[in-house]
Amino acid sequence: MQTTTTPRATEELTDGRDEPITRDEFASIVRESLAQPPWRAQADMEADYADGNQLSTDLLRRMKEMGIPPAKENIIGPAIRAVCGFEAKTRTDWRVTPDGDPGGQDVADAANFKLNQAERHSKADRALSAAFKPACAVGIGWVEVSRSSNSLEYPYKCRYIHRNEIWWDMKAIEPDLSDARWLYRRRWISRTRAARMFPDHAIVIMNGADKWISEFGIQELEGGQSTGLHAAAEAHRAWTTVEDAYYNEENKTVCITELWYRRWVTTVMLKMTDGRAVKYDEANELHRAALALGRGKLVEELVPVVRRSYWMGPHCLFDGPSPYPHPHFPYVRVIAAQEDMTGIPFGLVRDMLFPQDNLNSTISKLRWGMSAVETIRTKGAVIMSDAQFRQMASRVDADFVLDPEAMEAGGKFERKRDFQLNAQQFQLMQDSRAAAAGVSGVTPSFQGQQGTATSGVQEQTQVEQSQVSLADLMDNFKDARAMVGEQLMALIIEDMGKEETVVVIEGDVLNAPRTVVLNKPEVDPITNIVLLSNDVQRTRLKVALEDVPSSSSFRAQQLNALSEAVKAAPPEIQQVVMPFMIDLMDLPRKKEVVEAIRKAQGQADPEAIRNQVKQELMYDLKERELTIKESESDARIKQLMAQAVQTGVQAAFSAMQAGAQVAQMPMIAPIADEIMKGAGYQRPTTGGDDPDFPTPDVTAAMNIKNPYIQGGGGAAATPEAEAEGAPPVRENTSPAFPPVPQEAEQGMQGMETPAVADNLPQ
Template sequence: METMVESKSSGFGSNDLQADAELSLSEFTTFLQEIRDQPAWRAKADREMDYCDGNQLDSEILARMSEIGIPPAVEPLMGPTIDAVLGLEVKNRGDWKVLPDAQNDAEDVADALNYKLHQAEARSGADVACSEALSAQIKVGIGWVYVGKESDPFLYPYKVEDVHRNEIFWDWFAKPDLANARYLIRRKWFDRSIPKLMFPDHAELIEYAGSGWLGLDHTTLTVDGGTSTGLYVAEDQERGWSIEEQEWRDMGRNRVCLFEVWYRRWDRVTVLKSPDGRVVEYDKRNAAHVAAVAGGMLQPELAIVARVRLAWWMGPHKLSDTPSPYRHNRFPYVPFWGKREDRTGAPFALARGMIYLQDQINALHSKSQWMMSARRVVRTKGAVIGPDELFRQEVARPDADIVLDAKAMREGGIFKVETDLQLTQQQFQRLHDSREGLRRVGGIYSEFQGQNANTTSGVQFNSQVEQSNQSLADILDNFKTARTAVGELLLSLIIEDSIGRQESVFINGKGIRPDKTVVINEPALDDETGVRYLNNDIERVKLKVAVDNVPSAVTFKQQQLSSMAEAFKSAPPQFQPIMLPYLLSLMDIPDREDMVRAIKEVGDSASPEQVKKLIDQAVEQALIKARHELEMAKIKQQQPVVDAQVRKLISEAVNKGVEGMFSATQAANQIALMPTVAPVADQMLRSVGMHDYDQPPIVGGVPASVEPVALPRNTDPLTPTNPAVGLDRGIKGGQQLQGAISK
């Protein structure tokens, strides 16, 4: 129904069940225990991220290398190899585009939302947040992005930021998009002063609980009454809680950990489905809902729906528990999935398969350096003068000065210093193979990084790049899905803030299309029913908006420019003026839009609507001219020699016709119909011997008895006020003239 209003309540009877819907301490504890029993994947992810950051040698390995004299060496190939994928995302990054999901939806509303979404994308940091989430996605398998409203009124109202994976805990058995997840928890540490500002009603509880109840006078804690009874219960809850204290309280640093718990409650409710596909929850307090059901226009249906709620906990102490502050009824955190283990569901990505080869590369580097500087000595015992420790240090020097015992050498002593260069060459070959293997396990070929290693032609080079794209297709497709979800959440916040608020949105056509201003939520009145409604109601299209990706990177624009330039060269000359503004719009030049507008004005290029209008006018004028010529031919063929009585009838009809034509001409001037009326009047007046409306008749054009009525311009009192009357008089006069001629 057009007048049906969505109910903003949380459901019939929801207020009565508010207490039962809140999250209890036992249920919250169950969530934390489930998280504790999840697969231990976070430690592996931290190690994989360290390798990507170049931290690849721990203290134990460095100590062992120092014992045998091997110098530490690191060639961090994992980071640059994976960064090539990040560069691919930046290269192909696109803007969100709002499209109406149905043909009958208002395109103006979609254009207005598209403008507001682009503005929010740029100012909320959405692109940077998605890129950071992609970095974690392709390295360790999971990244997170938060989409919500900014609490600081001096900043942009929407906030999109990446969240570290170790802050987020979720229902392990939920779908990847968390559509059926029971809970999602974010843990974050704060100084005690921040939570006290966030929850001023619990400032005393936060102060005492965060300090371990130091300074609290327990003699004032009474169960029977008093202001401190709540503190007594809160302190007692900590004694029986099974979660360790260090997970939420740090007295040494004066910090506490807040748990931001998003959870779902399922309920059986009655819903109404409208013919246009919208679904609203039935509210018996809404008169439109009751009337629609009573009139049989809508049929109520029972359904099981989920409601999202938000609770804040500081250890066992609940600080807040309310319905979700957002209308989209989804968690405001979007996961960016890389890959998941089949048995456990643990996330992983490209870094896992690269670690072994990265360790091998580092080991080969260290060992190669050691072997190139190592010296192997074969000597007879006692052949060298001095202690062995000094000898080892001396023989390792390139300018070594070793003193031999002459007596031992005369008695057949041996002393030789050897270097095994062949073994070093083998190590170098293994190092090269490990470098190539690290790229292969990640599906990233050297050509993908811009290195023409083994290819011999451009076709082979492009083929290798395409193979890399195919091997990364799964991860990149997951990224596209997650980024679209971020855009949908951001769009829902924009719609939520725009509901019922009239706003004018200016849409810049950038010289290609005409600039326009769209007014959304504009109050209007139906002329037929008298019902007041909102024109371009943004709430009605909330469920009919899709988000699509439109590439906007510099390289993509360059490709478009090259393709457009080739098409422009090969286009026929008559089409090139039409294509030129579109070609210029792809160029990054100053004042591009002004140049496009100037070219269109000079070229007198018309829009398709204007061209169609001009064609229609030309056809209409041609048809009018053809009809007049046909009528005049008939008149000339049928005009007999008439007597005086017929001449008199013609004279009277002509006088009336001239008078009517004059009025019709004046009416045409008033209603801007001169291009159509003027040819008709001109032909008819010329047929009676008049060249112009205000000129006397031509001598000999008609019989002398014809005396045209000379009317001055703008003297007919009917013409200025009612042009239709003058036009009607002209038509009647023409009909009388035609009748007289027929007689």
């Protein structure tokens, strides 16, 4: 019978975005996981070695038969713990930065505060450290980033997930599994809890038979089985949690599979000119406006869509889209290294297994060789059975009773010890310890133990070499830590939405608290369109790691380096740096200490106050001195002006007196001319009368002797002349001084004057 099938090229491809996974697809995923290269059993054994369970059952049985005491010196565990301590020491916080958006710094600061708060309350650091340990030991660990199902708890939760619960598409190439087709997690939970989680399928869950699990083949998945390793001969470990839940029917547990898968669908994307890309929505007015204005273009792309489903054996309990806004699976992988051909993860323990086994065997043989005794005896030489003799021979206080008859007949009995191989066994033991440090790169100096270094420089060099050997492991862990931060950031942004949110960024020792308002509606004054200021949904943010660790040990190193740097600095520089040094200290009340220091810095010491007062007084005195000098200068100018006026007035008055004298006695004019020439007066070049010396039209002087003789006095005034008002003879005729009256003036009436000459025209 022939069957015809329609070629796939002619089949119409469905969108697949809302297409749930089928039972056959889920079965193919399970079969693919079963066909993956086996590595989980080996990883379980390596984890047991790291935990100290290093002696197998067969080895213990053979050692017991040979009389060799079991011995174990765990060198793997301290090495793994040292690497985990290095991770805790170099741990860095998340930092949110605006990804190419110059105006998004306030949004980034507010989101950074919310993310750091979520880091503390969601136990992200604890979950990452718990996942780092198995990643370091066996190669892989997982961290779940999800929302809390209990509203009384913090909204977000980060948890460590055991490697045997997670199965993923090992054909994926990207480190963040962004191209993985599927990932599922298996958990055994009680039927009652499962029935309440999925009430629509409660009947199937409560009444389902146990046989369908074995029929579906899920229990045959690798991992979760006993390794057969023990910590000692008496520590029997015959079952694990998975085996107990599977074999014990009294627990009433069922296996729930949480499947995450991707559907690749064709999507029309709107790519903006500034680099943004969003899914195009034709009903969105802003999208249409961006196209109309030429600010974006439509591109058809093949993008993945994440979906989630729950299965109980062959029964699908739920199937729907991912409840998270990011395009990743909510399980972050922390991986150390992978095989090149198979992609199998492995860690540091793989190469340390042989040195560990060799060390344990060497210690056992060395102890056995030191206590073993070589005996030579003839049959019947001792009076005891062979078993009693062998047990007594190795004792230090051995007591042998010999048969006298056998010894007399040529019997022989010798007991001796051979210590020749002990030195070689001891050297082999030392080589095993060195080999473990060599293959792992974790030196004794890195573990805080005494190594081969003979100086501090060599010690530091060996520590740095160990850190270099862990570079790949630490880089992968940083990528995983950043991915956890991005997923937490996506949840925080989704919860903020478009609602106006006020974020109060708490201050620290150096920075004061401030408030940022997110999604604040504001009206554009030009278009009158309501826009959101500090829009969280539109701001492109990027989660990165800080450049320096935030651990207390690293802060102590920074404090020492900063102290050495400012030790020789001036006091004013030390005062400036002091708050930064306090911030690096592990003090319970650092903020109060810094505030007290800043207040103390504002109060200068007495010497500084005296110097400041002295400078202020000197400045005041100098200012007063300048003011006084300015006042003196003004007064001197006024004095000079007054003196000039006074001199002018006196000169004018003297000139008037001289003119009056010349007018009365013209014969003194030549003498006055000579006097003026002696004083430096020069006559004008032109001839004639000097215009500066006017000539009176009327002769005022009368009754003067002719000729006039100096000191002879004038002619005596006649009563007639005196009656006519002629001026009396004055003894003081100097032109520089006014005449001195000979008698007191008498009172006048009305417009009367003392003499007629007072009425002469001026």
